[in-house]
Amino acid sequence: MHQCPIRTWSIAVMCLLGLFSASAVAAEPSAAAQPSAAAVRSATGIAEGLAVVVGGSADLPLDLATDGRLLVHWLVADSLAADAARLADTARAAIHERGLGGRVIVGTLSSDGHLPHPDRFVNLVVSASERLKDAEIQRVLAVRGAAYLHRKGQWQAVAKIADERIDGWFQHWYDATGNCVSKDRVAGFPQAVQWQHGPAMEDGTADGKAVRIADGRLVVVDNGTGDLVCRDAGNGLLLWRIPAQLAHHDDVALSDGRIYCYGSATAAAPGTDWRRQRSVAPLVAFDLATGKLLQTFDQALSKGSVAAIEIDEGGTKNRRDVVPWFVVSDQVIVQGYGPELIVLDRRTGARRWQKTLQGASWFSPVVSGDQVLAAEAVQPGKRERYDASGQVQAVAAFALADGAPRWRNEQVHPVRDLIDKKTGPFQGRAGFKPMSVADGLVALHTASYQARQGHTVAVLDAKDGRELWQKSYQVGQLYDNASQRVVIRGGEVILMDGMGIHRFAARTGTPIGETLTVGGRSARANSACTSSRATVDCLIANAWLYVGSDNKPRGFFGARSACGQGVFPANGLVFVLPTACDCGDYTRGYEALAPRLPGSPIADDARLVRAGSIPAAAGAPTGGWKCFLGNTQRLSAGAALGPKDLSERWTIQAAKTVSGPLDADRRNSERYLGALTAPVAAAGLVVVAAPEIHAVLAFAADTGKPRWRFLANGKVDSPPTLVPDLGLAVFGCDDGSVTALRLSDGSLAWRFLAAPTDGVAMQHGHLASAFPLPGSTLVLGDTVIAVAGHHTDLSGLRCWALAAATGAVLSQRVVSADTRAVVTNGLAVADADGKSWWIGKQLHLAVDLKDVTAGAPPILLDRNGDRIRFRTDESRGGSTHGWGGAMQGPGRGHRLAVDGGQAFILTDPTTGARHPVRANQSAVVQCLAVGGPNKNPVWAASVAALGNKTSYSALIKAGDRVYIGGGPRGGGPGFVQVLAAADGKLVQELAVPARVTECGLAAAEGRLLVSCEDGSLVALGGD
Incomplete structure (x- = not known):
């Protein structure tokens, strides 16, 4: 993890790059000269997949990752070294300066030489460490993988030994016999x-x-x-x-x-x-x-x-x-x-x-x-x-x-x-x-x-x-x-x-x-x-x-x-x-x-890291869009922005899209959101995550000028939750951790490892923990709710209640499908009273993680519908069962906002079928009366009424306006449309640089904030 004010970023990292190129950051003392990337490729024949580099300078891992075909896990130091955290932070800075964030991931080598990777997972291992034993290398090497090892004074290539216990699946019914x-x-x-x-x-x-x-x-x-x-x-x-x-x-x-x-x-x-x-x-x-x-x-x-x-x-x-x-x-x-x-x-x-x-x-x-x-x-x-x-x-x-x-x-x-x-x-x-x-x-x-x-x-x-x-x-x-x-x-x-x-x-x-x-x-x-x-x-x-x-x-x-x-x-x-x-x-x-969990168990006394003083509680500032989808109930509604007509106040390139074969492959997934997550804003700041480069970024709300940047050690798939009364931004990460940063400068306040083991996995082209967390973490009062894992029936979900100020454990439990609920981990949604929370429609727990049996979630996010694109392009997507219920509550739609007695529903016309549709009169936005006598909409805005645009990605309600956004999936400018909440009439349309990120709108600090898939961040407001 690394944080740095933007003004000093370039100078500091130039110095760090020089330091890393000139000196080794070894997992243990070694006189072996580090080989070049060309020598490694030539000796092993490995040019694609996952490489693990143990120790050495930044040159090799960065060079291996440069062409975008190898993802690199760089174990920079002994995990017990006193300066291990500093070395890791320095390494991340060097990586990001080269534009390789998300391609090179930093870790440390365990004291016993055990690697966190699953069996048959790594295509290439490069190591001069004697602590890393040959048997462990063979365990993690993928089929057809290879290692480049310094043994007996020289570098040598070692091939993966065939494992006779495993088999393939060669044809539709296994093989030519049809016997499966x-x-x-x-x-x-x-x-x-x-x-x-x-x-x-x-x-x-x-x-x-x-x-x-x-x-x-x-x-x-x-x-x-x-x-x-x-x-x-x-x-x-x-x-x-x-x-x-x-x-x-x-x-x-x-x-x-x-x-x-x-x-x-x-x-x-x-x-x-x-x-x-x-x-x-x-x-x-x-x-x-x-x-x-x-x-x-x-x-x-x-x-x-x-x-x-x-x-x-x-x-x-x-x-x-x-x-x-x-x-x-x-x-x-x-x-x-x-x-x-x-x-x-x-x-x-x-x-x-x-x-x-x-x-x-x-x-x-x-x-x-x-x-x-x-x-x-x-x-x-x-x-x-x-x-x-x-x-x-x-x-x-x-x-x-x-x-x-x-x-x-x-x-x-x-x-x-x-x-x-x-x-x-x-x-x-x-x-x-x-x-x-x-x-x-x-x-x-x-x-x-x-x-x-x-x-x-x-x-x-x-x-x-x-x-x-x-x-x-x-x-x-x-x-x-x-x-x-x-x-x-x-x-x-x-x-x-x-x-x-x-x-x-x-x-x-x-x-x-x-x-x-x-x-x-x-x-x-x-x-x-x-x-x-x-x-x-x-x-x-x-x-x-x-x-x-x-x-x-x-x-x-x-x-x-x-x-x-x-x-x-x-x-x-x-x-x-x-x-x-x-x-x-x-x-x-x-x-x-x-069939088994990867990695070694994390000791309870090794989970929490604190840095600096504990923040003092202060009066909570009013207003703001403090968490993803607006509030803890995820209702996507906020206060009025002020002037009716909007104009561009500022536009910045907050992050850049990354190019290369592996990065292009990441886009072939509904989980790819673009260069930026949706924004959150409070206390004069706009904060976003940059999931593809593993960073969290903060900007001044009035000018868009950079305030700070924090380098995470994994993908952050949704924006942090802002806790202004404690001066913190809290977020979960794919690396299995939940982190609290100081809003003032982006420095680390505390970090808690929520995963049960240090084992890793691959998530949509990103190296991650086997127990990842959603980025948007629920904060209820003075308690952070953190949930790690994939599913209750995949070794369970690890649920933690942590003190927001310190990260201290207040309560914990494991929720499994055998004992509690069958749910996929996703965005936690709070009840209206803020005393309990939901994931899906089965998991309902109190803040202290005890079971709650009554009630229903205010918003149900089906298939993690908050953080997916419903198509990756116009030829793919849809469902045999339709996509109408991605967000469910008082209504059902792809995007849903609820404000008092009204629910506003967005349905992207191109996602209702398996193929592109030409919905000339299909409703894009509807307004429903919550708890009304029938399901007839108060009003509906059709495709034709909204200018025949057919690809939408975001909707929020603020004051007497409904804001929707979208844009073409294949590139080109995006758009934001403003509708009157009373009758659905289109009152204004504005262009933005690219398609609006899924759920990428926020209303706060007197601005309509817009995240775009190309990494642009836009603030719209009145004069």
Whole structure:
């Protein structure tokens, strides 16, 4: 942490840079000359990901981070050194002077040489420290990572030793057999978020999208662009991104360092809708390490080359697109595309053989030893959330080498007629699901989303196709069957569905043991359409029910994954896809969940650091916008600004956007807010956080001149809470701490470590604590409420009540999903009396952290709706369930302000659907009477009435005016509009430099304060 008055900043840091370049700041004495960044890259081959540099001067970590492809964690000193804090502050100053804040993060090396990083998390370690043992280095190194170590008088590169306990997830259903059983022996019940990235709520993930993991890399399709994206599987950082023109649900397979998919190495035309992609694309292979195009399979069928098929659905003729299924084995590529089944030599691409159906399509091709199996589907298979075919006439087997017929079984399942919508209650019928083959067996089953009838499980002998056994059953509730999957493991056939986990003897079908459930269920509404997976040691039913080697079922509420897809156990982790559904309160985004907490426990006597004298209480100044969203109830309402007409009083560039591959990748997330948070203001100051460079900034409210700057050690995602009567600004940080600064000069008053351990994680491209805190900290009276963690079911939320003046602990508790509530950590909201507070709609605690059972939150911030952009661009975002409830209270909207008996609701027209909308008459702002007799608005301001602007991000109420702001997401000037609170008439519009930050308006100090995504801070006021 470092604070400095702006006037002396440049001179001081120039001196510090000279000091850091000339002398080493070592974790322990060492005579080793520090290598250059070029030498490190050349020796290790590591140029992307996360680097850990132990000791040395500033030159190496800064040079490694300069090109924006490596994030650097610099452990500058021994944590027990008397001057460790000073050295860390000095290092942060040097980093920020080079413009590398947020790219180089400063830490200290523990006295025992233990690193705070999770297993398989770090791509590069550079160290001359003998305290850092080889075993510890190997533990943290990512798959394909490397270390550059000074040993026996010389620098040498050391490669990561392969870990035989972990496995990948190579194809849609694990591998070419379709048997969803990973060999990973580390992945299991989630305890911590190891990394999280965006998009957090991406559409299309319900439609067959899946991640692929191999060789420590995760590959996924970007829904908005069709790009192929490769991340490090251990930390989520971007390794490469290439244009590939992929549809979001296209099959992708990883094998022997190659990526097989239908794609192109050229960029798509602007505006291409990848959710409706129908263009022809060849089958190609890219290099997993670099993304370079290696091979085009000219003898394969190209995606889009098979026409849609007309089918009879309950007496109605419909045309249905055909899914181009394919799998890759160690010898061949098998394509099942419409009526064509084609086998290619994987190495040469030559076509070995082809089979053509009449009046049917191939579905679920799999490889079983020396055979290729596929189902003959009367109705072509769907991808979407189902991955099923409505009706199958047979399963056939062919010799892998030459396509000679082996067997064909027409008695695969009883065929049921569709229930006619016209003559009776319509009900979906179970469809034929993808096959699983293993141990000489073929497991078949039928199921479908929200269907009660026609559910069967059958097992065939893979050698001759004989049916060994079959069981039929009917489920009781629509949701009970939805996420069925059958796997073959350890001599058992295991059915995982919404009624439980059922085990059968593989060759006889004899039931084994009891059905495994939690509370009589193995699915909740939030997992009803989420597929099941397994490892050799763990069953994961519906992404919710985990059964380990101890055979004890445990329910998990912390993450859900996308509709129909489930989670993916690989690389020692459980991987989760984004979801936009509203059926539960869980963490969101691309996530990697670890089976244990990282780091070492923090001793209670090491949590609090105080600096200087304790501030004396003073009379609280009136007015101000002291915390995010205006007050502790987050009502977004304040006092009138004075003159009706506004004009620009001052505009400053408070912070700059950061460029580089990793920084550009951060923008691909709804959690990216821009260069500035929303402002807060009181006592003559305007204070903001700069989340991308890990800083808190203060400016004079009357002139905009800089007053002070504080350098945090992590991202601060929302503005501090100002406590003028104590002269403090208090904020939480991604590094697991809560900090109080003196308003007078930005110096540290106290800092409290709220996380249970010193373990780190990766949060949307930022190195963070495994237990981060929201920036906006609730201050109730003389008590600070601090909550660290991700979710009550991810090792719980650590709740602290601290004395605002001193940081002293008043009370503490751990809130877990087992004992209290199922909620994601987010912005705390106070009750009207200021004696209790909420997170979400389940967690309600008093100031002393005791349970409160009565009441409802004045504002509910669904999906952390206060601190997200609802789209990252015009082609991505929205939800199958809509975005109307991001803020809920007296009304529901994307932004909500409440002032007395009225509620003002902002709805961004572009976020109500999956695609860009042209809402010519849609209401942007509505005024509702709180507690009125009906829900009809007092007034509504339409898109047309407001000048046909369609991208809004902020709303507040001040006096008799409503202020709204927004701007284009792709760049260009933003705007602020002023509406009369009485009737919604537009009375004024002003331009600002860029799109207004989410919730980026504040009314205080006689000014309308505006934060913009490009780092501009604007003050508007009257003459």
